[in-house]
Amino acid sequence: MAATVHTRDGGSALGRSASRRSRGETPFRYASTGAGILLLAIMAAIAVFLVVEAIPALRANTGGFFTTQTWEPNATRPSFGIAALAFGTVFSALLALIMAVPVAVGVALFISHYAPRRLAGVLGYVVDLLAAVPSVVYGLWGITFLAPFMVGPSNFLHDHLGFIPLFGGDIVAGRSVLTASLVLAVMILPIIAAISREVFLQVPRAHEEAALALGATRWEVIRMAVLPYGRPGVISAAMLGLGRAMGETIAVALIFQATFDISLRILTPQGNSIAANIANRFGEATQTGRGALIASGLVLFVITLLVNMGARLIVARRKEFSGAAA
Amino acid sequence: MTTHTIRRVSAARRLKDRLVQTLVYLAFAVAVIPLISVLWLVIKNGLARFDLDFLTHSMRGIGARDVGGGAYHAILGTLEQVLLASLISVPIGLLTAIYLVEYGRGGRLSRAISFFVDVMTGIPSVVAGLFVLAFWVLALGMPFSGFAGALALSILMMPTVVRSTEEMLLLVPNDLREASYALGVPKWRTIVKVVLPTAFTGIVTGVMLAIARVAGETAPLMLTVFFTDSINSDPFSGPQMGLPLYVFDQARRPTDIAIDRAWTGALTLILIVMLLNLVARLIAWWRSPARGR
Numbered sequence: 001m002a003a004t005v006h007t008r009d010g011g012s013a014l015g016r017s018a019s020r021r022s023r024g025e026t027p028f029r030y031a032s033t034g035a036g037i038l039l040l041a042i043m044a045a046i047a048v049f050l051v052v053e054a055i056p057a058l059r060a061n062t063g064g065f066f067t068t069q070t071w072e073p074n075a076t077r078p079s080f081g082i083a084a085l086a087f088g089t090v091f092s093a094l095l096a097l098i099m100a101v102p103v104a105v106g107v108a109l110f111i112s113h114y115a116p117r118r119l120a121g122v123l124g125y126v127v128d129l130l131a132a133v134p135s136v137v138y139g140l141w142g143i144t145f146l147a148p149f150m151v152g153p154s155n156f157l158h159d160h161l162g163f164i165p166l167f168g169g170d171i172v173a174g175r176s177v178l179t180a181s182l183v184l185a186v187m188i189l190p191i192i193a194a195i196s197r198e199v200f201l202q203v204p205r206a207h208e209e210a211a212l213a214l215g216a217t218r219w220e221v222i223r224m225a226v227l228p229y230g231r232p233g234v235i236s237a238a239m240l241g242l243g244r245a246m247g248e249t250i251a252v253a254l255i256f257q258a259t260f261d262i263s264l265r266i267l268t269p270q271g272n273s274i275a276a277n278i279a280n281r282f283g284e285a286t287q288t289g290r291g292a293l294i295a296s297g298l299v300l301f302v303i304t305l306l307v308n309m310g311a312r313l314i315v316a317r318r319k320e321f322s323g324a325a326a
Numbered sequence: 327m328t329t330h331t332i333r334r335v336s337a338a339r340r341l342k343d344r345l346v347q348t349l350v351y352l353a354f355a356v357a358v359i360p361l362i363s364v365l366w367l368v369i370k371n372g373l374a375r376f377d378l379d380f381l382t383h384s385m386r387g388i389g390a391r392d393v394g395g396g397a398y399h400a401i402l403g404t405l406e407q408v409l410l411a412s413l414i415s416v417p418i419g420l421l422t423a424i425y426l427v428e429y430g431r432g433g434r435l436s437r438a439i440s441f442f443v444d445v446m447t448g449i450p451s452v453v454a455g456l457f458v459l460a461f462w463v464l465a466l467g468m469p470f471s472g473f474a475g476a477l478a479l480s481i482l483m484m485p486t487v488v489r490s491t492e493e494m495l496l497l498v499p500n501d502l503r504e505a506s507y508a509l510g511v512p513k514w515r516t517i518v519k520v521v522l523p524t525a526f527t528g529i530v531t532g533v534m535l536a537i538a539r540v541a542g543e544t545a546p547l548m549l550t551v552f553f554t555d556s557i558n559s560d561p562f563s564g565p566q567m568g569l570p571l572y573v574f575d576q577a578r579r580p581t582d583i584a585i586d587r588a589w590t591g592a593l594t595l596i597l598i599v600m601l602l603n604l605v606a607r608l609i610a611w612w613r614s615p616a617r618g619r
Contacts, residue, residue, distance in 0.1 A: 247450020
């Protein structure tokens with residue numbers, strides 16, 4: 001580092017030809033610094049413009065933005081609120097996370113510790129392919145295949161476990177919160193699996209060999225050496241997955257039934273989220289309607305920002321302690 | 327008594343080990359089932375309408391119950407939007423990565439940029455669309471257009487391009503830079519003539535993957551390019567269509583004919599995305615110093 005700085009400073013003193021050639025230095029340096037600053041400016045602009053365009057609609061709102069459970073911003077007396085939407089967003093994303101994390105950790109362990117070495121790379125690529133499928137295709141798959149398919153299992157759950165509020169309700173439908181969460185789980189699985197896999201592969205060999213030397217079985221090695229080391233990485237991977245699930249739009253917009261009540265029932269025909277609401281209501285939105293959708297997007301932006309920053313901080317803290325790059 | 331040999335692992339521990347192994351294998355199987363299911367259905371249902379008619383015609387004048395119709399307008403729109411988005415985001419992303427690696431190493435500004443690039447990666451695509459809607463369409467009064475869609479896509483592409491380029495630049499050995507400095511080559515020419523060519527294939531791979539990622543985005547397009555059934559080859563004026571948007575639009579229609587079109591659109595989209603992915607991997611594999619892995 002220090003050497004490069006000296007060279008650059010010395011370079012301009014070398015003579016005419018050198019100084020002519022280094023004339024590009026300053027513009028190039030400004031251009032690259034400028035690009036970096038532009039990126040920061042874009043982030044700031046996203047926050048600023050969402051706020052600016054949301055304010056008129058929020059002023060016109062006759063309901064409480066955080067409490068109202070309807071979305072009527074196009075009416076003469078606009079009334080809209082994100083209570084039900086925010087709940088639906090967090091609820092479906094958490095449900096997806098509960099389903100995805102165990103499978104993703106299993107997949108990560110499979111690729112890092114169980115699969116034959118030569119196959120591991122290919123199998124990892126196969127799981128990554130899940131991430132390459134566009135979300136609208138998952139949506140199409142969700143409504144045409146998964147929703148009808150889920151009617152059977154949903155009825156089973158409803159009949160046998162209906163006494164639990166989660167599985168209760170009067171009607172069971174394929175297009176339910178459960179189906180949407182299942183699709184979300186499939187969509188966030190690759191990212192959680194990929195990050196967990198990286199972390200598991202970074203476990204110091206010495207830790208694993210120490211456990212093996214003590215006579216541990218493969219599972220005991222994983223429990224004593226791999227999982228404790230990888231836990232912060234898995235947690236931050238799960239949080240990144242949560243952020244993805246909350247921001248996912250098109251797949252859930254096709255599956256959710258766009259209702260506006262706060263309910264824990266996951267088998268009944270209902271469900272909504274901030275992002276799905278934006279997708280479904282944008283076409284009909286008037287001036288105030290667009291402002292209202294932007295206001296809801298701002299809330300989504302803030303929630304995902306907090307979740308993502310939390311995940312990054314966990315990774316950063318871990319980096320400080322262990323010296324390993326995540 | 328005989329000497330103690332090392333005792334065998336007890337049955338309970340062995341059972342637990344086996345059990346976990348089964349669960350881990352099962353987890354992988356569970357993860358692959360949806361992939362197979364999606365790909366199988368897309369191929370099976372998509373092939374029905376995957377013909378020249380679909381690839382060369384738009385939806386103009388196609389009634390709700392009419393057969394026929396195609397996605398030419400959507401394919402054209404997607405290609406233009408993705409190209410424009412790349413033209414915007416690749417230079418910015420590249421320069422930012424150069425700043426992070428070559429100029430700002432460890433400084434306060436570069437740490438701030440690095441942190442926010444990470445945060446930017448997590449921005450929901452629909453929020454990127456809303457931002458362009460708020461900034462470009464509502465605040466500046468510009469029309470819905472393919473270019474507005476490209477702006478939204480470029481916001482999603484930038485962090486990916488920065489991250490992958492940064493990784494590749496970090497892989498360039500410092501010896502190369504120092505050798506160049508020793509010959510009296512100024513820093514910027516060293517970067518342009520030595521560092522970038524060395525990392526070139528890696529950067530291209532990263533850019534291709536970023537393109538593949540945004541090519542399938544629907545939500546930002548919906549808020550910025552709007553919908554149209556007609557061919558509009560000018561991305562700077564008037565509503566355009568995008569292939570993901572086309573699939574979404576058709577999937578929402580109630581007829582089987584429309585659903586068939588949605589499947590074929592999905593097949594076309596997946597083919598484009600997979601092709602980009604494949605090309606990226608091939609470039610990476612072809613020029614990687616240590617083939618394998």
